[in-house]
Amino acid sequence: MANKISDETIEYVGILAKLELSGEEKENAKADMERMLDYIDTLNELDTEGTEPMSHVFPVYNVFREDIAENGDGSGDTLANAPLVKEQGFKVPKTIG
Amino acid sequence: MDICSMTALELGEKIRHRELSAAEAVRAYLARTEAAEPEINSFVTVDAEGALRRAQEVQKGIDEGIFSGPLAGVPVAVKDNLCTRGLLTTCSSKILSDFKPTFSAQAVRNLEKEGAIVIGKTNMDEFAMGSTTETSYYGVTRNPWNTSHVPGGSSGGSCAAVAAEECPFALGSDTGGSIRQPSSFCGVVGIKPTYGTVSRYGLIAYGSSLDQVGPIARSVSDCAAVLEVIASHDKKDSTSIRREDYDFTRALTGDVKGMRIGIPKDYFGEGLDSEVKEHILHAVKKLKEEGAVVEEFDLSLVQYAIPAYYVIASAEASSNLARFDGVKYGYRAGNCDGLHQMYKKTRSEGFGAEVKRRIMLGSFVLSAGYYDACYLKALRTKALIKQAFDSAFERYDIIVAPSAPTTAPKIGKSLSDPLKMYLGDIYTVSVNLAGLPGITVPVGQDKKGLPIGMQLIGNCFEEKKIIRAAYAVEQMCEYKAPKLCGELKNSAGGKSTCREGGRQVWRDSMRQ
Numbered sequence A: 001m002a003n004k005i006s007d008e009t010i011e012y013v014g015i016l017a018k019l020e021l022s023g024e025e026k027e028n029a030k031a032d033m034e035r036m037l038d039y040i041d042t043l044n045e046l047d048t049e050g051t052e053p054m055s056h057v058f059p060v061y062n063v064f065r066e067d068i069a070e071n072g073d074g075s076g077d078t079l080a081n082a083p084l085v086k087e088q089g090f091k092v093p094k095t096i097g
Numbered sequence B: 001m002d003i004c005s006m007t008a009l010e011l012g013e014k015i016r017h018r019e020l021s022a023a024e025a026v027r028a029y030l031a032r033t034e035a036a037e038p039e040i041n042s043f044v045t046v047d048a049e050g051a052l053r054r055a056q057e058v059q060k061g062i063d064e065g066i067f068s069g070p071l072a073g074v075p076v077a078v079k080d081n082l083c084t085r086g087l088l089t090t091c092s093s094k095i096l097s098d099f100k101p102t103f104s105a106q107a108v109r110n111l112e113k114e115g116a117i118v119i120g121k122t123n124m125d126e127f128a129m130g131s132t133t134e135t136s137y138y139g140v141t142r143n144p145w146n147t148s149h150v151p152g153g154s155s156g157g158s159c160a161a162v163a164a165e166e167c168p169f170a171l172g173s174d175t176g177g178s179i180r181q182p183s184s185f186c187g188v189v190g191i192k193p194t195y196g197t198v199s200r201y202g203l204i205a206y207g208s209s210l211d212q213v214g215p216i217a218r219s220v221s222d223c224a225a226v227l228e229v230i231a232s233h234d235k236k237d238s239t240s241i242r243r244e245d246y247d248f249t250r251a252l253t254g255d256v257k258g259m260r261i262g263i264p265k266d267y268f269g270e271g272l273d274s275e276v277k278e279h280i281l282h283a284v285k286k287l288k289e290e291g292a293v294v295e296e297f298d299l300s301l302v303q304y305a306i307p308a309y310y311v312i313a314s315a316e317a318s319s320n321l322a323r324f325d326g327v328k329y330g331y332r333a334g335n336c337d338g339l340h341q342m343y344k345k346t347r348s349e350g351f352g353a354e355v356k357r358r359i360m361l362g363s364f365v366l367s368a369g370y371y372d373a374c375y376l377k378a379l380r381t382k383a384l385i386k387q388a389f390d391s392a393f394e395r396y397d398i399i400v401a402p403s404a405p406t407t408a409p410k411i412g413k414s415l416s417d418p419l420k421m422y423l424g425d426i427y428t429v430s431v432n433l434a435g436l437p438g439i440t441v442p443v444g445q446d447k448k449g450l451p452i453g454m455q456l457i458g459n460c461f462e463e464k465k466i467i468r469a470a471y472a473v474e475q476m477c478e479y480k481a482p483k484l485c486g487e488l489k490n491s492a493g494g495k496s497t498c499r500e501g502g503r504q505v506w507r508d509s510m511r512q
Helices: A007-017 A023-045 A075-080 B008-016 B022-040 B048-063 B106-113 B156-163 B180-186 B220-230 B274-289 B302-323 B339-350 B353-366 B371-395 B418-423 B429-433 B463-476 B483-488
Strands: B043-046 B075-079 B117-122 B169-174 B189-192 B212-217 B260-264 B293-297 B398-402 B438-445 B451-458 B495-500 B503-508
Touching: A007 A023, A007 B353, A023 B302, A023 B353, A023 B371, A023 B418, B008 B022, B008 B220, B022 B043, B022 B048, B022 B075, B022 B117, B022 B156, B022 B483, B022 B495, B022 B503, B043 B156, B048 B117, B048 B495, B075 B156, B106 B117, B106 B169, B106 B220, B117 B156, B156 B169, B156 B180, B156 B212, B169 B189, B169 B220, B180 B189, B180 B438, B180 B451, B189 B220, B189 B463, B212 B220, B220 B438, B220 B463, B260 B274, B260 B371, B274 B293, B274 B398, B274 B438, B274 B451, B274 B463, B293 B371, B302 B353, B302 B371, B302 B418, B302 B429, B353 B371, B371 B398, B371 B429, B398 B463, B438 B463, B451 B463
Parallel strands: B075 B117, B075 B169, B260 B293, B260 B398
Antiparallel strands: B043 B117, B043 B495, B169 B212, B189 B212, B189 B438, B398 B451, B438 B451, B495 B503
């Protein structure tokens, strides 16, 4: 019990989550996560030895179909939602320095 | 004749028999919405113009015999995490504040194929993460029974809109109780179907293995009729299931003779408000008088459902919400130096606190070193919870439970202590973990006048049993509308809302 989250861990989780947290947000996130993990630790009381992890309640299968286009060209509508467009593409900030 | 207080089926029948036109129905609900919204704020967007235009098309279809079903011409409000083509779909988040989907969710399409008319999009907890509808970027929704209380969540806008008679029925989504709990708080009926029954295509994902779309209405019959329309096997959703039965309205008999009802002792102990308990057990007693066989039992594992749920839901959320990066749609942060900083800044500015909290937790439990101890442990717990329900359903047809430990809390009392708020989901999350169907039906009010809901849980694919029992309960506890509805009658309307910086702004629409 009493999980401790270090500054490095919260930094690392921020990288995984692609979130930039302010100093205060980081402290709050640490406290929140420590409390949640303490709570999640109650699962350790439960003996799950020999129980398979269940990701879906029913069996899940891949659903295949022939590779034939069923919808029209929606590129105009799709691009209309883009924050920035350039020549029929999504425009993003510089990717390589 | 007050159009707004009719059930969806009553309204549909009047439209079918030409006693009312689809446009009259739409205009009546738009007027009610315009009057109610300053108090309730159920909607993120009201599409008066689109709904009135669609009403003309649908009326033509009814006159030509193309639309002949029970929902033809009937208005519907749709939770704002279900995509609607060309109509703003925000998930009540800043990050989707200008997103207009290029397609509609399958559940919405199924309704439109039957001639139902979407009048607007309802408020919710941001990305469906919450139990109070207070985490919306577009302001809190207020409970029509008492506007200083929350409507519950995350489908709080849909439930409040139905209770305030701003629409005859609505769509919601339920990942951990988000249809059943707000239905309970708002005194309406809501169904969370068996996982896979309603297509998730076009439902903006939160926890994909738990999410289900379902109906919210003012009667069990309406919910059954709507479920019959929205349920379908859909090849666009790989977890969609082809069911043997879709005729849910056939269960509206109210016959509970010989039905075996299990009462989990662990659901009626410490933490349950005494008035909530009393009302539910009173309804159970009445079912017994109607011939049901009632027995108490130990469900077990109840205390493990919430930690398992939050690990699984947060893990899936952290993955599902990775798509919101400011590239293809939605909000993008300005003044960014390079792509990576743009991603981080966009997400940090675009998501609210609760969403960030869950993305962080989800990223953590999936990270190397914690994956086995947290995530796989939660999936193993889920398997045991499913087994506990399997063995219960060997003995019982349905399980009766509260929908929430209390009636609706006051606005502003829940968010400061997230863990305490999560504990409020104790009676609902297991149902999602086990993929089961559940229905909330109102059974009365507490001394403060706030509604109390009863939850009926069925085995997988046995919606008909819970609908049958819920219908019987409904016959004993007559539907009551909040006082507010009487006060809101007789106003003119036809305005749409738009959003400016998160603020609701009404503008005149075409009036007919």
